[in-house]
Amino acid sequence: MVLKRMFSRGALARERATGSRSRRKRAKTQRFAPGNLRAPGRKFVVVTTAALPWMTGTSVNPLLRAVYLARGDDTREVTLMVPWLAKADQAIVYPRETTFETPSEQETYIRRWANERVGFEARIKITFYPGRYATDKGSIVPVGDIARRVPKGDRDVAILEEPEHLCWFHPGARWTSRFKHVVGIIHTNYLEYARREENGAQKEQVLRWINHLTTRCHTHKVIKLSDAVQDYARSITQNVHGVSNGFIEGGRAKAKAIKKEGSAAFRRGAYFIGKCIWAKGYSELLHVVGDFNEKYAKGKKGALEMDVYGDGDDFAVVKSAIAEQNLPLRLLGRLDHADPKILDYKVFVNPSLSDVVATTSAEALAMGKFVVCAEHASNAFFATFTNCRTYSNMDEFAKCMREVMTTTPKPMTDEELHRLTWDAATERLLDSAAPCGDTKYTLKSHVADWFTARFHYALVASESLRCLIGGGAGTLEPPEDLSKWDPDSWSGGLMDRKMT
Numbered sequence: 362m363v364l365k366r367m368f369s370r371g372a373l374a375r376e377r378a379t380g381s382r383s384r385r386k387r388a389k390t391q392r393f394a395p396g397n398l399r400a401p402g403r404k405f406v407v408v409t410t411a412a413l414p415w416m417t418g419t420s421v422n423p424l425l426r427a428v429y430l431a432r433g434d435d436t437r438e439v440t441l442m443v444p445w446l447a448k449a450d451q452a453i454v455y456p457r458e459t460t461f462e463t464p465s466e467q468e469t470y471i472r473r474w475a476n477e478r479v480g481f482e483a484r485i486k487i488t489f490y491p492g493r494y495a496t497d498k499g500s501i502v503p504v505g506d507i508a509r510r511v512p513k514g515d516r517d518v519a520i521l522e523e524p525e526h527l528c529w530f531h532p533g534a535r536w537t538s539r540f541k542h543v544v545g546i547i548h549t550n551y552l553e554y555a556r557r558e559e560n561g562a563q564k565e566q567v568l569r570w571i572n573h574l575t576t577r578c579h580t581h582k583v584i585k586l587s588d589a590v591q592d593y594a595r596s597i598t599q600n601v602h603g604v605s606n607g608f609i610e611g612g613r614a615k616a617k618a619i620k621k622e623g624s625a626a627f628r629r630g631a632y633f634i635g636k637c638i639w640a641k642g643y644s645e646l647l648h649v650v651g652d653f654n655e656k657y658a659k660g661k662k663g664a665l666e667m668d669v670y671g672d673g674d675d676f677a678v679v680k681s682a683i684a685e686q687n688l689p690l691r692l693l694g695r696l697d698h699a700d701p702k703i704l705d706y707k708v709f710v711n712p713s714l715s716d717v718v719a720t721t722s723a724e725a726l727a728m729g730k731f732v733v734c735a736e737h738a739s740n741a742f743f744a745t746f747t748n749c750r751t752y753s754n755m756d757e758f759a760k761c762m763r764e765v766m767t768t769t770p771k772p773m774t775d776e777e778l779h780r781l782t783w784d785a786a787t788e789r790l791l792d793s794a795a796p797c798g799d800t801k802y803t804l805k806s807h808v809a810d811w812f813t814a815r816f817h818y819a820l821v822a823s824e825s826l827r828c829l830i831g832g833g834a835g836t837l838e839p840p841e842d843l844s845k846w847d848p849d850s851w852s853g854g855l856m857d858r859k860m861t
Contacts, residue, residue, distance in 0.1 A: 398542070398791050401436040404517035406540075410492075410501050410526050412443035413471050414459050416697065417636060418720050419548055422602050423522040426790070428475055429603070429783040431484045439485045440515060443471070444492030444501045445843045449850075454494050454501075456695070463844045464489040478605045478699070479783075491839045495831075496851050499638065499674065500526065502832065505839030506533030519543045520794070521580065525551070528575040530832035532821045535814050536579040544794040545580040546601065547590050550739075553715040554640050577806075578814040584793050586718040589739040594806070599793040600718050600742045603786030607699050608727040609778055615704060615729035616772035624769045627707035630666065631733075631766070634698055634721055635713070637673035642713025645735070647679075649712045649758055650688055657759040664689055665762060667710065670696040698724050707731060708765045712758075718742065722749075727781045729773060731765040733758070747771050828852070 407430070409423035424441060431439040445467070451460045461467040468487045475483045490507040494500075507527075511519075516539050521527050524545030528536070536543045551572065555564040569591055576583060576593050583596035618626035635641045650665050658664045666689040676692070683690050696703070698721055709725035709732050716739040725732050726746050734740045736753040743749045748770045750761040779785050820826050824837050833851055840846040 404438045406440045407520045408442040409522035428483045429787045445489035450494040504836045521545045525572040528579045545583045547585045578810040601790040603783030604727045608724045612729040629705040631708040632668045632706045634670040637671040637676040645712035
């Protein structure tokens, strides 16, 4: 049945058959020679897997990327495409008492947050696609062929934030057949998450293959934010994230205070901030704090105490583990990293080994703090900054902590601050996203990608197979009216972790 579907005249074949032969020839030429991404009048569609008010990297960074892309050229049109969740899923994902009746209500919320964060009017379009919160995966799964929600006249450059995630269960034509140039940006180390689950080694190998398969057949080029993630076809490594001007200005103000007051400019010590799930650095945090206080602290005065901000699915069990181990970690719940009280802290400790690039580390550096993080591929970009300290073992961690707790961060240079801005990140994106010799799209690649896409389509175009492999029931066809959508409870597939 799978082979029959691979070579049937299905949705993919119908998509390719539309239009005249000359139009197909022009589209093919454009696909292989998309031209200069900085050319006037280019249209960008930034598609991501999460939306505010969920304060996660894949909601915040794509939003800011879209805002700064639009700001860089008045002739450039930028659309941000985010998931719309039904009421039941909103209640799980969004902060308490923050829900929306219609997409337009949520758009107003997103625009207001963006304008306040960047300090100017965001000149972007915002559109929604239907998504389901997969409780077994802790993430949002698109419903239906979301590429079809983009008007044909806007299908120029697509930036797929988490292309593997967006395309795990994508039931339509290849994104590369609909857009002139498709760039994927890898945000998340899903292999690390899989590795930590039951039967993790087997899940990791399957997921590695699926990620590679879906990404290569739906993108022309892939940008890895760091080398902490797996290899992908036609990929390069570049950090294309930035931080908002608010953090930069906070850092400049703190630099002036340091020159005037020295260490007295910081009234608090060390902290950590992040979504409260074990895989987001909390396992490593409890380990390094526990080891430091047991083996390296000299009495209670030398113990490492920290404030910890964040909430999430593992909040209760993390709190219980901290109490059981009698660790001096204060779990203080959710807080925006831009909150003024964060400026009082001198040291941001981020021991996470699951990040690809930690936005919080960049924000902490911008605010003029010391950042102490693991010597890891995800931190290679930050390690080049004056106030970053890295460690590869507990002896080095103890040495770093003793240094940063007894000294004062140096004021950031203008060059360092500029590297952290979204303006600089946008320039890196446009350079990295353009076609180049190292990632050229060959005929061999085209043929391989076609067969890969057909095989993948054969699996996900069947409702029963989608349910079996974890795509969720009722996710093949989109709802007619997003605001009236009321799907059934989520159920996972064979390899998904079972929820209790």
